[in-house]
Amino acid sequence: MSASSLIDAIITICVPPGEVESVRQRATDLQRQAAKPTPRVRVATGADPTVSGLRSEIDRLRQQLLATQDELLAERRHQTETRRSEWNSAAIVWLLASHHARAQAQVEPGASATVVANLERDLRRTEKERDAARSALAIAQRRIRDLEAHRAVDVVAHPPAALDTRPERTASGFVPHATxxxxxxxxxxxxxxxxxxxxxxxxxxxxxxxxxxxxxxxxxxxxxxxxxxxxxxxxxxxxxxxxxxxxxxxxxxxxxxxxxxxxxxxxxxxxxxxxxxxxxxxxxxxxxxxxxxxxxxxxxxxxxxxxxxxxxxxxxxxxxxxxxxxxxxxxxxxxxxxNNVLVHLPQPDLDAIFAPQSAKERIAELLRRAQRQPISRTTAATVALQDDYGRRVREAHRLVAAEGIVLLNGSPRGQQIARVLHLPVPAGDEWISVRLTPWDDHDENTPFVEADGLRWVLAKPDDPVLRAPDLLR
The missing domain is CATH 3.40.600.10 (DNA mismatch repair MutH/Restriction endonuclease, type II)
Structure with a gap:
């Protein structure tokens, strides 16, 4: 790619539409000026600081342009790869769907349904790949918008009042600008x-x-x-x-x-x-x-x-x-x-959590299998596979309460109970699930909380299962 083409691409992407022509003209003028031969000037020990400042400014702009080139090329590769992935997945889905339709039309009434079931499984898997590609494209688009909003790149010369007065480049090529x-x-x-x-x-x-x-x-x-x-x-x-x-x-x-x-x-x-x-x-x-x-x-x-x-x-x-x-x-x-609790769970627990079709049932299984450790909102949304995870957590809590499981949140009351029971203290956007049982033959030094006229302690695996109290009311 020539320098002129690259500069034109940078202007097209980074400059608002209404200013493209004026900036392009300014860039052309600067290129023409740069192309003119510059007479050599021998700078004495007491040289004019303006000359030194101009040289530093030119170096700074050159480095800024190189950095901008890297970012633009990376963004272009990012967009191209993501869109290619989505197009390939869409093509595969279309081919499988066509194959599926033909297979269904050819299956005889008494034939085995294995072929159809296999095709349906492949179709579902490919649709997931397509959705993942779309998600990647959405992430790429959000990234580009964030870059445009947060990284305004100035590729034209600054006015003299903004000249850089840092020391010139050293023999190694670096500009030491921090002490x-x-x-x-x-x-x-x-x-x-x-x-x-x-x-x-x-x-x-x-x-x-x-x-x-x-x-x-x-x-x-x-x-x-x-x-x-x-x-x-x-x-x-x-x-x-x-x-x-x-x-x-x-x-x-x-x-x-x-x-x-x-x-x-x-x-x-x-x-x-x-x-x-x-x-x-x-x-x-x-x-x-x-x-x-x-x-x-x-x-x-x-x-x-x-x-x-x-x-x-x-x-x-x-x-x-x-x-x-x-x-x-x-x-x-x-x-x-x-903590990302899902990363630390064994595979059998993960399989059990994600097996149910219902979001409420998946969250309930998470509360059963990830006890005594913080569960973040992100984890709940991932298991629920929806943004309305808060409602699903409340529904799941009602479901597991019959099994003696309570859910502590990041409220002052929830944090206080967690401290009393020697549990990790949940942050404002976290929950902790734990099974409780009435204090009976536990050691007298066992920490407990009182509710419904009983003392409740952390349950052991062999403790009886009783409906959990409402600790947060």
Missing amino acids: RADLETLERALRSADPDGSKMAAVLRRALDFPLDGSRTGRFRWDQLSKVERATVGTRVEIELRREFGLERGAQLAFTFGGIEFDCQYSTKPAGWMIAPRAAGGILLLLTAEDRTSTWSGGLVRADPELLNVGRNRDGKITLSVEGRKAIRWLHRDAALP
Whole structure:
């Protein structure tokens, strides 16, 4: 692709329709100016700072244009792959449907129904694949809208008043635009805004759940996502960070907080962060999360040249060296990630949970098999396969109450009961199911709650089954 074609594509995608022609004309003028031979100027020790500033501004714009090219090409590949997947699935559904119709027409009255049953099973499976492709396309479209709303890229020259006065490039090609004091200032600001890491953990939980789209797909594991869908998580982390912490957009990097600019890099693997060229020399917020262990880590590092590996991938991105990983200032390491209970259940329990046709029955089975651990709204929506999961949870609770199972929510009363019974304390958007039994021959030190004139304790497997009390009224 030629430079002119690429610039035209960037303008077409990023610039509002009413401004396309004026921006295109401005870009053409800039290209013509760039094509003119520029006389060499020898700059003395006391050179005019305006010349130095212009050179830095040109370098900054060149890096910004390269970053924009990477993003546009990635978005185009994302859209193309997703739409191709949907078209292929739709074609397969059409062929199977035609085959199914022909097979039904050819089956003799006394023939076996095995062929028809097999075709119907294949058709249902293919329809699920089609729905998954549509879900991936919807995610891609939402991602593009979020990018358009949150990443306004300026590809034209800035007025002189906005010239960059940072030092010129070093011999290694990097622009050192962050100091150690900047790193310490940002660390203090983030620790003050999120002392226990709960905000950052919630950001990562939402970002991981977003591409799974459980209420429509029933998916809850990372390996159920396509490569295209996994690529959306990093962008989603940035969007959720901006919303949770109220971050402003930086002039050169993604965010500014406490007066300091920084970029965010997310990786599912520790030390797998890929650093864009524009972020080299700046401060990076490095994040990683693992659903299987329900842990996350986050830290800050200044991406100095000596902390980066020499090699780059085909997109020009760089990784931290061993020394760079040692230099990370960890905000939180192996901290608790909000639990995705479905990931930790054995396969027989998962099969039993998803077997019923009714959403209420599926939720009831979840309450039976995932006791004494937090159940999030996302998990309930995934099992219910609908957005109206709250009603299904209430219906399921009435169903399992006859089995002695109570449901504690994140209300002050529910949290108090959980503490008394030494259970995990549910957050505001979580539930905990647990079977209770009347206190009888239990140890006198066994924790209990009182309801309906009885003392209730956590039930053991061999305790009698009695209707559960209403603890939250």
